[in-house]
Amino acid sequence: MAVPNLAVRGSxxxxxxxxxxxxxxxxxxPSDVSPACKFFLFGPNGKHFAWISSSKVILVKTSDWKIIVEADYPKAAQLAYSSKxxxxxxxxxFITTPSNPKGSPNVHVIKTTDGQLVKSFEYRDYKLWIPQWSSDEKICARFLNGDVLFYENSNFDNIVYRIKKLKINNYSISPGNQPLxxxxxxxxxxxxxxxxxxxxPEFNTFIANKSFFQADRVEIFWNIKGTATLLLTCTDVDKTGASYYGKQGLHLITTKGDTSQVIVNKEGPLYNAAWSPSSKEFCVVYGFMPSKATLYNLKCDSVMEFGTGTFNAIYYNPFGNILLLAGFGNVQGNAELWDVNGKKxxxxxxxxxxxxxxxCPDGQHFVTATTAPRLKVNNGYKIWHSSGALLHEKPWGKEELFQVVWQNYPQGTFKTPTICKAVEGITSSQPIASKQVYRPPHARNSDFKPTSLHEESSETKTQSKAYLKMKKKREAKRQAKLEVENSTDNKQNVKITDELVVNEKQLRIKKIKSDLKNINRLKTIQSSxxxxDSNQIARLKLENSLLDELKKIQL
Known part of the structure; x- marks a missing residue:
């Protein structure tokens, strides 16, 4: 059986x-100990490994780790592979200079067999620079000034099709088998x-169209089979002021032409969405902290609840039988491992x-890492078993760790792992933050009792009789003044409360009439x-309950 390898890059x-x-x-x-190593990447099937070192791009075969390509690209910053x-x-x-004011092509496509340059493109904007290939690599698409260009059979000199005049902001081609x-x-x-x-290539007609408001940008998530996709929409600013992350929405589109909105049952941001490798279910993490995690089917029906916790990330193992929910960034670093099939x-x-x-590609292990520049202290990585046991850790000391990646392997290399009981692990050397109340150095290892800000001092016990008498009078006078103010406030509060009740009724009546107007509009559409869709039909069913509520409010 193959032993998964782990590539690491640091200072x-x-x-x-x-x-x-x-x-x-x-x-x-062939280890590279140069701090000029910028980036590395395994091929999708794990047969090649490439990295950027200083001004060169180096490519090796993983079967014997021998260098097959060493090409000069002085400004190389990122790498990507085609689907196979x-x-x-x-x-x-992209850079312009006085000697070259128009710039030069900055995205280069080379063969992994010998490093031969196939084509170079010019991308002035970093956005969507990676060309997208179909699973069989017969079709390649790239983004250019709001259009999507298509090439066939690796002939990059001939544009076969083009989606144009739609002012596209983002696009994604489906994985899996044809049709594309x-x-x-x-x-x-x-x-x-x-x-x-x-x-x-039928771009004059579309299979499905999903309309939505409040979307400045989207993230697109295809399932592995390419039969359905999720659109996570987001606005830059939440005009309601509920969140400074913007406002999100989640929508499902299938290749059969079905569209629907994913309805969540807790207010707050939508942090992440991820498809199960089975392509039949997807998980969503949403809501104000503590957030909630829910599993949905292709009809957007909830099929499993994972409860609440400090989650904002979702990770399925490659076989889909284990789900990991985690919280990173500004939330507490906790993770939960779930048996999806056993629902526990x-x-x-x-x-x-x-x-x-x-x-890990074997579906039984995973790696966690603390990397720079996000965090520049306590860098290092840990390897865990799916039962939650820590198996190995490698601290990076005072140096910085930038990148950690598992080697990819062809499909079928590993078998589906079984959910096993806890295995023996090790204890982490990383210190865990203490949950005890802070005590000053002089109070440690003693029976010292912290003083209270409101604790009565010994001086109060020895006050004179005259001082205590005056203190009593002042307190009585203060209490009488408070009673007068409270009685006045109560009268004003009653008046304000009555006004609020009337305003709330008016607002509710206005909202119900608006909903009924929308229902009538949907009836007109239906009659034509x-x-x-399922959401619109659900709205029609609310008509009778809205009419009853309106009658009760107006009585």
Whole structure:
């Protein structure tokens, strides 16, 4: 059986370790100890490994770790692979100079077999610079000035199709087998924005269209089979003032043409959404802290509740039978492991200061890491078992750790792991923050009792009779004044309360009439022969209850 490897990069360079059992460095790996190592990436099937070192891009075969490509790209900053790993894409920031005011192509597509340059493109904006390939690599798409360009059979000199004049802000092509589908986000300055699904190459008509308000940007999540996608919409500013993160919404679009909004039952932000590898379910974390996690099916019905906790991230293992919910950033570093099929919690663990988490391809282990520049102290990584046991940790000392990545492996390399009982682990050397009340140094290891700010001093007990008499009179006078003020306030409060009740009734009547108006509009649409989605049909069913409520309020 293959032993998963773990690549790490820090201020001392780059190295490759055996991710399980011995945790020792891989002997024949050409380690790069230069601090100029900027970025690395495994190919999608794990057959290649590439990294940027100083002004060069280096590519090796993982079968023997021998260098097959060493090309000069002085400004290289990012790397990406095609879906099958046939091509490596190198990104350089777009720069103009007095000698070259128009700039030069800065995105380069090269072959992973020999490093031959296939094509170079110019991207002035960093956004959407990565070309997207279909699963069989027969079709490639790239973004250009609001349009999406398509190439076939790796012929980048001939644009076969183009989605144009829609002012696209974001797009994503479906994974999985043919037919290929393309989802485009069309923002609007006034009126609703749209998520529009096309089937390649029929771009004159669309399969599905989902309209929604309050969307400045979107994140697109396809399931593995490419049969459905989630759109997580977000505004830059929440005009209601409820959150400084903006306002979010979650929508589902399927390749059958079905669209619906995912309804959550707790107010607050939508932190994350993730598909199960089965492609039949997805998990959402939402709501003000403590947040809530729920599992939904393809009809957007809730099928399982994971309760509440300090969660804002979701991680399925590659086989989908274990789910990890975690909280990073400005929330407490806790994580919960769940048996999805058995619908029970496996264990809750503490992972403080974690900035990165990734499941191992074997589905039985995962790595957590504290990396710079997010955190520059206590850098290092830990390897855990799915039962919640800590198996290995490697502190980075005073140096900085930048990147930790598992090696990818072809599908079928590992078998679905069983949910096993706790295995023997180790105790972390990382100090855990004390939950006890702080005591000053002179009070430690003693029976010292902290003083109270309101504790009566010994001087009060020895006050003179005259002082105590005057104090009693002042308190009586203060109490009489408070009683007079309270009686006046009560009269004013009664008047204000009556006004508030009237205003609340008027506002509720206005809201009900607005809802009834929308229901009548939906009836008109339905009578014209158009089909309504599940949310609109649910609104129609509310008509009788709204009419009854309106009669009661107006009595």
């Amino acid at each position: 001392t360079g780059m190295a490759l370790y055996q991710g399980l059992s011995t945790f020792e460095p891989v002997s024949n790996f 790993g046939t091509y490596l894409v190198v990104y350089e920031p 589908n393309v989802l485009c986000f069309l923002p609007a300055k006034s009126g609703p924005s749209n998520g529009r699904l096309f089937q390649y 919690k496996i264990k809750k663990i503490e992972i403080p200061d974690t900035t990165f988490l990734q499941w 022969g158009k089909e309504l």
